[in-house]
Amino acid sequence: MSQNASTNQIKNFFKKYVWGMFASPSNHFKIFLRILPFILAIVGYSVFSAQQTSLDPKQKVYPSISKMIVKFQKYTFEPNRQIVSNQINANKKDIDLKNEEIQKQNDLIAESNKLNNESKAYLPLLKKSKENPYKDWKKIKKEIKKVDKKIKALPETASFSEKTTLIIDKYTLKFEAAYIGFFNSALYHDTISSLSRLGISMGIASSFALILGIYMGTYKLVEYTLKDFTTMFSLIQPVAIMPVIMIIFGVEDFGKIIFIILGVLPTMLLTLSLKVKDIPIQTIVKSKTLGASDFQTIRKVVFPQILPHFLDTVRLTLFFGWLLLLTSETVPTESGLGYRIVVEKRFANMDIIIPYIVWIVFISYLLDRSIAMLQKVVSPWYKTR
Helix, strand or coil: CHHHHHHHHHHHHHHHHCCCCCCCCCHHHHHHHHHHHHHHHHHHHHHHHHHHHHHCCCCCCCCCHHHHHHHHHHHHHCCCHHHHHHHHHHHHHHHHHHHHHHHHHHHHHHHHHHHHCCCCCCCCCCCCCCCCHHHHHHHHHHHHHHHHHHHHHCCCCCCHHHHHHHHHHHHHHHHHHHHHHHCCCHHHHHHHHHHHHHHHHHHHHHHHHHHHHHHHHHCHHHHHHHHHHHHHHHCCCHHHHHHHHHHHHCCCHHHHHHHHHHHHHHHHHHHHHHHHHCCCHHHHHHHHHCCCCHHHHHHHHHHHHHHHHHHHHHHHHHHHHHHHHHHHCCCCCCCCHHHHHHHHHHCCCHHHHHHHHHHHHHHHHHHHHHHHHHHHHHCCCCCCC
């Protein structure tokens, strides 16, 4: 009997906390379940990479995790010489153009002084900046090596304060190097470039989709005018018309933003218009009965009910936006996460391609969680299973 009782207890515990349609795992078990797939993926890849490396020590297709971490640190905390030189050249050109304008104004002042016998002050020319983040970073790295030598050369009789001072100096220099390196690194500039393109594109597309979607769902005139056209346009594959968009709008950021907007807007617009139609008609009739105008009905009744669905649509469309962004960045450009992957692919540098992919997934996850948190704040009444 005791064995049957213990068996039943285990089964009940299993059904209650582990497996079953109504099972509710404990908090610690939830954390374990969430990280379990990541642990299995990392361990599985590490074993497979080690096996492939043992067969061919020079293989680059399956780099070890340690190699990827080292390469990713380099791309994160070391200045990219090409990016730094491009920035310096751009600053020089900008200063040269401004100096040309200042010189023209000084010429006009000189002519005025001659004609009117006045002595107007001349405008000072801008000085060219001699700052070079890459050289500054190299100097700091040399200083770190000098401090390391001093630490190794310390006698055993050295006081605690002497050791502590050198260690603090070392980590202060490391922080300065990391700070300079990060804001001039390839990862920072690629991430900022991609997020700015994606943010502008999704912001414009979401704004148009929200406004037009509400009016398509509430006004028959707007629905009959836009529905068929939007449906037909949504069936066009964006990748197929990318050459046309790039030819018309250019291959710079403007062309990429237009490409992403045209790719995500039709789907968002149709989805939101259908969600508006799902609002019970009795709700709208009641607001009109109480004397609300069309605008008041949209603002007070339709918009609050459609807002959480709108944020759901943005979350779902964000994946498609990332796909279009990375596709557009295969077209020649100077920075971007997709651009960097394409460049490194030419040299089969999988030790940086894989970390970049993981970084893109991580950013996407943060954006998704941010929108989900915003949804809870603006529409706490909206519940999803």
